[in-house]
Amino acid sequence: MNVTLKVWRQKNSKSKGHFETYKLNDLNPDMSFLEMLDVLNEQLIHEDKIPVEFDSDCREGICGQCGLTINGRPNGHHHHTTTCQMHMRHFEDGDTILVEPLRASAFTVIKDLKVDRSAMDRIMQAGGFVSVHTGSAPDANSLPIGKMDAEDAFDSAACIGCGTCIATCKNSSAALFTSAKITQLATLPQGEIEREKRVVAMVDAMDAEGFGSCTNTEACEMECPQEISVTNIARMNFEYNRALLLGKK
């Protein structure tokens, strides 16, 4: 198949970006979107041009490092996928495809399609953990946890930290990302002791990083590669209000 790409090129975080057009021929529909970009880069190197910078690592949908805005939508027109799991068979022969970095107020473009998502780490540093030192853990079975609770916690914990939810949100809100961790740890007895402190610290960090507010459009859930539910956000709001009521702020 043949496609035309309009790719966002930006030299560094300070310079202004623009689109450049490239034509690719004889692509195999079984290749992933990123493999298609590999082919583009080989072509650019051959033509003495600078290849397009983009992030990826595991290429099996679990590390969260890749992520592009494809035709205006994070990771393309399929719901619940990462960019690496988007395959060319889902595009038509002759398509023109617009490729941009993940766009959000708290993400800076580093170069071309690479963005800085370190604000997400700083939210985690504020409270996305149980304060347990190595060596101080009791026997794992001394703390029974219901099968359903464990599965619910898993569903929240499955977040891959890719930033799709943030890039999807018209407010660039990090609510789904932040709430998934808060919910995971609020569901489990291990998280109980720091429950109030955690939610307040993480929500404050989220605000301090310049992420927008959640206005419940639920677009994040539609695109999340791990299908993290917006009920996590409801749980975060509940936990936050509960902490305030208990006077923990």
Added chain:
Amino acid sequence: MLNAKIPDGPLEKKWKNYQEHCKLVNPANKKKLDVIVIGTGLSGAPAAATLGELGYNVKVFFFQDTARRAHSVAAQGGINASKNYQNDGDNVFRHFYDTLKGGDFRSREANTYRLAEISANVIDQAVAQGVPFAREYGGVLANRSFGGVQVKRTFYAQGQTGQQMLLGAYSVLMRQIGLGHVKSYNRHEMLELVVIDGKARGIIARNLITGEIERHSAHAVILASGGYGKIYYLSTLAIGSNASAAWKAHRKGAFMAGVSWVQFHPTCLPQSGDYQSKLTLMSEALRNDGRIWVPKLKGDDRFPNDIPEEERDYYLERKYPAFGNLAPRDIASRSAKEQIDAGKGVGPNKNAVYLDFKDAIKEYGAEEIGDRYGNLFRMYEKITGMSPYKQPMMISPAAHFTMGGLWVDYELMTTIQGLYAVGEANFSDHGANRLGANSLLQASVDGYFIVPVTIGNYLSNEIRTGKIPTDTPEFDKAEEDAVERLKKFISIKGTKSAEYYHKQLGKIMFHHVGVSRNKKGIEEGIKLIRELREDFWTNLKVPGGIYEVNSELEKAGRVADFLELAELMAHDAYDRDESCGAHFREEYQTEDGEALRNDDEYMYVSAWEYTGYGKTPKLHKEELTFEVVKPSVRSYK
């Protein structure tokens, strides 16, 4: 002769003895000591966090954008621990024995025992962090069985155990970073190790955003940089996985051991075209319920569901009735390759075998099977467009895990003083073949529980050293070497990309130092590697410059190191005239095609010393003595 510094006493007392007698650093002195950690996988993140908790000043470096990306994240099936929660006769000794036997008696008894001994603590630690392992209805932890083992000792979180274990480690690391005990350097790559008076004293790193070259000093350096299976290009590893940190250490005097011992994972998606950048792994846990088969007839093109039972060869069940589809990985991979080579491969490229869930679905129902493997089935369907509920999966072996790596002693210290290697970066506990679900375990054990203890024994002698300055001739030289190399890559201005060379190297390695090897093939391989390396240094093309984001420059550095390591791997495979575990030399097999060990001549670990670019490496032997276990023929029949 290499000394592994194994503590005295009976096997079950060695680690206890060590801990009772090793030297300690008091809290006030820990503040004066700097430690560098390379990598944030399931060994690096725990090591950095635990050392931070203890009070050391820690700097952690990794090439990804955040610490949560390291490839431990992709481990699917589970993590072993001999908790005996299932009351099925498991214990530390059995776990130790299974691991030693799985490794075909080419690992160190004391290390392997310690791995099993500490395994229970890892599960406790992870659960305390909030890792949501699978549970029974009564609230206790669930277990499943895994290849090469007859008990259920594998803990799991759906098919995302590695992700959950890694995020647990990431969470404690984030906490230490937030507290200021650990400083994190994301998008940084180590270019050189700095050795001063025989001791590891720091690194030269490149900031992958600005391209700036940085000097960082420390009293000890821990390499948690993972394995080098990506040398085969097509592998289950992440695109960025590389051997560079380990190789740089090797060039500075750290020996590498068992380097040709590479595990090919039997259950990966087959290659579909030349453009392909990786082979996706499907967890081995699938072999609990899936049955592996090929058509009895060569070149049988019928749709798999149309092939009747009596015309299918369930070759693993036939050849290994005791373990069946759960035979260890090396055996399962080799058997698959045999079938494919014999013309019985299936799929459009005839490069796969079937993994069939038909009988399991009949027995347990589609819903139950979906509970067990739902995410894996979805992943398979996403990539291939076919549903494993409706037709068998197609799988084939792919390079996955490197048992070999930097040689370390019992304290996980390399042959360079103060340089440690943990997790997949070291050779150690897995011998010539790793059992499934022991990899997350080894990484965790090394990072959480071993190196934080053993490093104190070394650093106790460094409390009077003071801050290591970076304006010394050794740092000058290391930085010069690093910059010169970067300049060289750019100045070649040839015609072929680093990716091209990587793909070529992958093909050479797969054919000549792959699932099975022979003397003549390896000789040919060495010749091809040398030719390719020469071509690389004359015809490489790296666009762009040093002081900017430049992925091509990063790739060139990694491929250049792979091109050197490849020859060492070939040399290691050539030198070992026996078959053991994943090292299958075709000349050494039994009449029915099983690996034939040579305990009289090769009961040792080959540790190689770097002697110069393109020169023959020097062999050092670490004799393996088995005090408790008597090495037997590894049979899974």
